[in-house]
Amino acid sequence: MEKKISKKTLSKSFHHWYYGNLTCFSQEHMQTFGYLTSMLPIIEELYDKKEDQANAIKTYTAFFNTEPQLGAIIVGITAGLEEARANGAEDVDDETINGLRAGLMGPIAGIGDSLVVGTIIPILLGIAMGMSTGGSPVGAIFYIIVWNLFAYFGMRFLYYTGYDLGGKAVDFLVGAQGEALRESITMLGGIVIGAVAATWVSVTTSFQLLNSEGEAYLVLQDKLDEVYPSLLTAAFVMLCWYLLSKRKMSPIQVMLLLVVIAFIGVLIGFFDPGLVY
16 A cells, blocks of 8 residues: 555644754754654654664754755655655665755755845845834834745745655756756845845944034045945945955854944044934
């Protein structure tokens, strides 16, 4: 009798990945144990003997790390492959499954980081920031609800699509089409980040030179705007990019550095926080 993963088990496996993809996360294992927990319900249903379950689950103890949202499709694909293996498919073994997982980690991470982290999240944050003008909590509520709905239903769709497609999805994700898709999304993500930075980031200086009568005869910001409007904003954005991309600093380190720069800038009169006491 052919073995078939039930809808209940597939749903349980998906929710294990959705809620626990970073389970026991460490630099050594990354998402290995999150993957393992998502495959446990499937292994338990497909194999009756404990020995067979133990042998099957060893497949998923190998290192795994990718973009969690789009990575749901890899979990779905291997669920389908595990079902095929349980039904005696000779061309599906540990090496096949782990080779597929290792081969998809990079492409999926590249697409996911560009699409989700570099495009969708900045767009949602940009909308939320606009809705939060004046201290309104609507923007934060909007982001929390929309992001969670998008993440949940998007990951669910990818998981079940991967399960239905099985190995057929591999050709698209790692082939020429996948490469073109990654390049297109990367370009779109760069445009979106640039637009968000230009719209919501504003760095100006209050530095000016006064004459003997106390009147300003040189306002640095006015001169900068005549030569290159928003020059300081562009400089700070490029500085952050350089520190994150080239110097491999963490976002927290960059934020702390910006706080120090702002603090010193205010002390020497280069920046004006506009505070009124």
